[in-house]
Amino acid sequence: MTPRPHASLGRVLDDLGATLLELVHGGPDVARAIGGVAIHDPLDDAAPPPDALVLGVGLGSPAEIAALLRSLSGHAALGLVVRAPVPVSEEVAAAVEDSGVALLGLTRGASWAQLAAMLRSLLAEGDIGGVGPETLGGMPSGDLFALANAVAALLDAPVTIEDRGTRVLAFSGRQDEADSSRVETILGRQVPEKYARVLFERGVFRDLYSTDQPVYIEPVTASSLPRVAVAVRAGDEVLGSIWAAVRAPLTADRTTALVDASRLVALHMLRIRAGVDVERRLRTDLLSTALEGGRGARDALDRLGLAGRPVVVLAMATTHPDGTTATEAALATERQRLGDALAMHLSALHPRCATALIGDVTYGLVPSTADGDERALTIAADFLDRVGERTRAVIAVGPVAAETADLPAARANADRALRVLRAGGARRTARLSDVHVEALVLELRDLAASQGDxxxxxxxxxxxxxxxxxxxxxxxxxxxxxxxxxxxxxxxxxxxxxxxxxxxxxxxxxxxxxxxxxxxxxxxxxxxxxxxxxxxxxxxxxxx
Known part of the structure; x- marks a missing residue:
């Protein structure tokens, strides 16, 4: 099993900060490990575990918050979570400073049960030696297909779980009982544009995302079934939705079951997102450390499974013509998608390849063979041929790094070639030796510009x-x-x-x-x- 970062307060804020939690006041030690999650009970004198994250359920007044902060200082608690908006009075600010306990706010609309489940999930993930699959709500953590089947059984209707972009994340059995549009959706793993457009024009998505209750949707075509859909939320953020193909409106019991299921789906979707983000962040940190070639480079390569091997550095970037209308968010998504595709392509060639998106460049480390960078050029060209011209991407290849100390120079070499490729031209792959003169001209331009020549x-x-x-x-x-x-x-x-x-x-x-x-x-x-x-x-x- 690949080791994961220890469960620290910084990691919790990174994973849940945009969705459930915000740092309201205080300068916590974000690298300090969380010792557990405790729920504050004013009628219970039991002390929380050391370095705990305390959930202050029901706390509202500044005096209550300040008093609890001071009492927690003796237990070395890391943080106190209260419901947002958090009243930060002078008394509360002083209590935070005196106690050293960070004050965090739980996003309005998010439930304490949801937060507690996610926190415990993240803490359990940090236990490297954990044995057995983790569960949320009795379902294997992150198994949306099992969850879709469970929801379908509760509703007696075939179900899909979709993200905000109407992409199908999971679906239940019994889809043959639905209609042709559902079959088309399942096969394409995406709601067809012609149906999505009708739903948008009817205002279905507006209604769906403005309520936490299921929405009944009339058939889109004469041959299709009605739908019942409910938004999947984490606080104020809409993560996706659950869609059931039904023949009549749901009963009150099934409506309640669908609402409850949406909360459980939210936990699983958050868990998947947190797990993917953690793995990406760990791999990015390790690859970045290796490429820098410092004191931790050898250990980073060892954890990537590349220690003691000569490797070739690949550097991939997307290029866009002047006047492109793509948003920064769309470009970031495109870079991540291409990076994931490169990772899959390289892993099929060698199980020890490592890739990570660092800034706006995806770097790859490929174990070298006798032909070194020549083979890497062939691999890069083959990958770009596979992804086609829909996304303009270029890949530079560095020289073989025989030792850990050679990696910074190999990366710099690949970066210089990549800059030439990004500047335009017919080339899509190159080594620095292929574009050395062009690289020198670009560097002379930098020098001239810096001196105002x-x-x-x-x-x-x-x-x-x-x-x-x-x-x-x-x-x-x-x-x-x-x-x-x-x-x-x-x-x-x-x-x-x-x-x-x-x-x-x-x-x-x-x-x-x-x-x-x-x-x-x-x-x-x-x-x-x-x-x-x-x-x-x-x-x-x-x-x-």
Whole structure:
């Protein structure tokens, strides 16, 4: 079993902070392990366990909160959770400072039972040596399919569990008793767009997400069955929904059962999300530590199963054309999806491959063979061919890192090549040796920009002339240099007649006082055009 991070307060805040909990006041030691979860009872003098997270059920006034905070300081409690909004008076703030106990708020709408179950689930997850499957509500933790079958039995109707994007997360048996639209949904693991559009136009999703009670939905087509759906919530956050294909409205008992089931589904969905996030975060931390090559790199590689092996570093990023309308959230989702796909692709080739999304780049460590980076290039190209052109992605390949100390240089090597690939062009995979000159040009541009360098000499004169006369001399010179002096090819590149192009060449030589027969002058001009910001015009207006 892969070791997981110990259950600390910082981890609880990371996993549940956006959904159930918020840090209201105090600067807790987020790395300190939680010793247990205790529910405060004013009629019970039993002391909570050391380093406990205490649930202050029913506490509302600042005086009650302050008194409990001070009493908990003697038990070294880590935090006190009370129902939001939390009144932070001067008395409460002083009690937090004096006791060292952090004050947290439970999101409005979330239940204490839900919070307690999630906390105990996370604490149990931190027990590395735990034996046997964990359960929530009598169901194996995270097994949404078993839960869907249980709900279907309670409602006597086939059920699907869906996320906010109408993607099917799990479904029960007996789907053959439903209709063709349900079968289509199950096969595609997504509500078909034509049905989702009808539901949206009817305001079904608006009604569904604005209540915690089941919503009865009339058939979408003449041949389909009605539906009963209920939102799955964790506090104010809607995680998804449960849909049952029914022949009539639910009875009162079944309505209550569906509402209760939605709360249990929420626990399982949160548990799945927390578990996935923890695994991702652990792998990201280990891979990041390994790539940095510091004191903990060898231990990180050992935990990744790559210690003592030569490895190749892969670096993958998505590229998007200028003017893209995708939101940052959509881009982040796309990067994560591609990273997961790369992880699956690499694991099929070698069980010890490791991948993680660090920033906006997905890094991979692939055990090296005799052909090293050549094989890694083939693997990268094969992966990009499989994912197709719907998402534009590029992969750079670093050199073989034979020792742990070689990893930082290998990563830097891959990063330099990746930057060239992200800058555009036809290449989708490359090693630094394949794009070394382009990488040097990009780095020279950085240096020039940091020093505020601008074009000088002949290039500066041509830029000034172009700006005054709406001319194209800089573009003409650039095309001629790129074509190695071939006027026919250069004139075709800028879409003008060769004679017009020759005239422009003579003009730019005169205006810029540029000797085109001098190789040093040509090199200087080309270097400035490549490295410095000249903003050459792309039109082909005629100069008279």
């Amino acid at each position: 601008r074009p000088t000499g002949a290039i500066a004169k041509l830029i000034a002339y172009d700006e005054r006369h709406t001319a194209n001399l800089v573009e003409t010179l650039s095309a001629w240099l790129d074509a190695f002096g071939d006027v026919i090819a250069a004139s075709a590149a800028v879409h003008v007649h060769p004679n017009t192009f020759r005239y422009r060449l003579r003009r730019l030589a005169e205006i810029g006082d540029l000797d085109l027969t001098d190789p040093e002058a040509r090199f200087a001009a080309m270097l400035q055009l490549r490295v410095l910001s000249t903003s050459p015009r792309t039109s082909s207006q005629r100069i008279d």
